[in-house]
Amino acid sequence: MFIIPIQNKPDWSRPPLITLALIVINLLVFVFYQGLDEGKRAQAIDTYRQLALSAVERPHYNRYLQRENPEAYERWTAIREAAPEPLSIGPLVVQDIEFDAYLREVWREQEPENLEAWQRKRHQFETERNKISVLQAGLIPAEPEPLDFITSLFLHGGWGHLLGNMAFLFLFGFILETALRPSVYVAMYLASGLAADGLFLLLNLNSITPVVGASGAISGLMGMYLALYGFRRIRFFYSVLFYFGEFTAPALWVLPAWLAKEFYGYFFVESNTAYWAHIGGLLAGVAMVLALPASRKQFAQREEESQQEDALNQHLREVQRLVANLDVEQARRRADYLCKHHPTDPRPWETLFDLHKSQPSRKPFHQAAFSALRAFCQHGDTDPHWISMIKELLGEYRSLSPKAPALTGDLCLLLSRRFWNLGERSYAEAYLRLAQARGAKRQPLIAMVRRVHRHYQQSTDIARARHWHSALEALTEPATSDSEPV
Template sequence: MLIIPAERSVDWRHPPWVTLGLMLACLLVFLFYQGGDERKLQSAVKQYLQDDLLALEAPAYIDYLERQIRFDGQTGSQDQLEQFRELQQNNESLWQAITLISDRSFYYYLRENRDLIWAPTEREYWQEHRSVIEERWVSRISAFDLGLTPGDLKLHTLISYQFLHGGWAHIIGNLIFLFLLGFTVERALGPGRYLVAYLLCGAIAGLVFTAFSQGSMIPLVGASGSIAGLMGMYLTIYGFQKIRFFFYLGVYFNYLKAPAILLLPIWLGKEIYDYWFAGSTGIAYMAHAGGVVAGAALVALFGKSWLQVREDFFEPEQEEQDARFTSAYAQAMASLGRLDFDIARRQFQALRDNYPDRPILLEHLYQIAKLRPDLPEYHDRTLELMNDAMGRRRPEQMMAVWQEYLTKGEDYHPLAPEAHNKVLFASLRDQDMKIAEKAFERLKQGGSAELVEEASRLLAAEFEKLQMSTRAQKYRQYHR
């Protein structure tokens, strides 16, 4: 059974750049850094067979596996033993060599017990030739170089292992889940905190895996621990809010709604159950469990400080906002149709409070205010609409609103000189000299001497350009 949160869709107007960057980094590492692993392994196997190390190590490997079965009760070793013996029966020397070179626990077993396994001559030969293969090729294979090895833990591998993968199926699966969870968590936390939290969850997941695999020389690679951390953060961010989940069971799939936090113990329980009962699958279940717990704990502990969710995260999706707007707008228009202007005004104002970036709402409020030009509201809406039109670079609308106010509301509540000055500038830019002169006349009646002088200079200069010297001379008289 597969359950994936599916509450949000991607807002490509604000792409999840960090998530996309992490995906690209994993892909580039896989293609260009890990792409050389096959060549290194081929070189190691070729040298290994040339040095006839298979004859030395194969008997020791069988004894090594039999000891694990007898004394440690490792059932997985029985399968390894049967597979290796089958390779021997089929004379598959190439695959025998690959098996022995790739089994790091066996290599370290040989290093620790070589005095007991071989006679002095064989031991010296093995040490001389095997060490060369290790240094030149095997130790440089990505998983052995930068993977997280519990028995030989290095701090830098707590980060580096998160960008390595074991094959195409591994990386494709991880990148899909990274994207599905990452774009939402990145939007909730912001890019910087999201990146730190992602890497920290991966590091904690690696430490948990190490604690449950003490002494193991099998390296851990992959971003699944970090991605499990994203799951923990995702579910804790939403808490008890009901969100959508996509689930897949056999051939049946559908969506369900449930409190987000309830899925946390389900995911955690599944990983712990698989760790104990799924057998040898090669999947790092405890890394996943550690990541889930780390992500949930980080949000629970620091959700009101360092990892505080951005204020706009829980705002409705754009489609939902549009649907709400359309419904409320229709109600306001219905009130207008019934001539309930006071109700319509309150409805349009409520809409504008929630959707301030929709200019149509201000225009409706202006039209309603215009019904009572004697009230101060008409004056205020006029200034708002003029400033809005100027901000959206619509000078013709600003000048039209201004002229309309002169005929309807100027006698009740005159506009300030600064408003006339804005019209003057806009009309000069549009070379509408008739409006410019009209604005100057209004400005002259109440504006300061400095404002009037500056406006007259502009008018005189513009008329000079138009070779209308008589008109230019008229405005020069206002110069000091």
């Protein structure tokens, strides 16, 4: 059984840099650290041969195989008997660390004579062999080292193991990285790995088989993903034997299926897979996200915004289709609908203006310009694309209609204030002058002129300060003379 979410697509406008960095680190460790294992293994075999341990340990290895793995013993016996001369067990011993524990049992019953020399040689060999990456940095439950809980997360058993894990790391990581703060994301990734290794260790205290791989931490990401979506319905892809397809379900409903898959693997599948590590990672990931209600709320809000964005994009494509089919009136009605339902996005307003600018002498053209400019004054700080769109719109509007009736005095004053707040000083001053020329309301106009004058006065721009001081005097002079006693 195979179930993965297909709800999201990578957003390369916000690349998942931390996830990509984790993938690169895993690749580098595998290529440049684990890639040296073949030489280390050859060196260990050579050390075993030089120390002449094969002759001493061969009978013990035969008994060990006969007891622990009869099938392997039969294969080894057939190979040994067919060989023209005694075979070295070095290549087998190097990759079978359980034989170490068997020898410790033998030594307890061994006569002291020659035992010390054997143990010394054996220690020398094991020191050389333990330089192999999975023994040096993997987690061995029977002999756990604190650092191994972290280093084991970046080791893998082969290219298939590595590439499979990296695919899932990217699949879940690029969503979680945008949903969580970078430090929280990294901490929860490592914490999931620690929880996975911890649960596996507790249930396999006597195991001396090294545990390696990022799958425990990645299982944590899978659990985090489900917990973030909670009971919202999302799309999944499934594959069971030769059947595959898609289904939609509340995210957390898939958690029991994933857990059941791991339990089934543990009880019924012969494999080296650390199923309990996967289970520990999954449960830890779910628990950590459920303990962060603020993160879940922010993620839900972003998902809603993303869905609205997708819906708007689809509607805008529909408008373009209507235009292509020469159904301009229907396109205008659709664009007007989008402006009302997505007032903070500049694109519907730009589209509505573009649909009317072919008829600059008609009233709807000026109404479209006025509405777009008013929306900018109200929502211009919600999207960085507002400024460039409005600048272009103003240029086209004043070019197509030099009298620009939509630019009333009060609207010019609002434009001036919005441009000023966004740091567009030249536009703000230009429309402030136009607001004064077109008779904007007096008190708001005075307040804006006084604000601009104060700014240039404090910035020691003498020329502009004088200009706006004169404008301020011209505006306040009538009010002052009216208030003087007769």
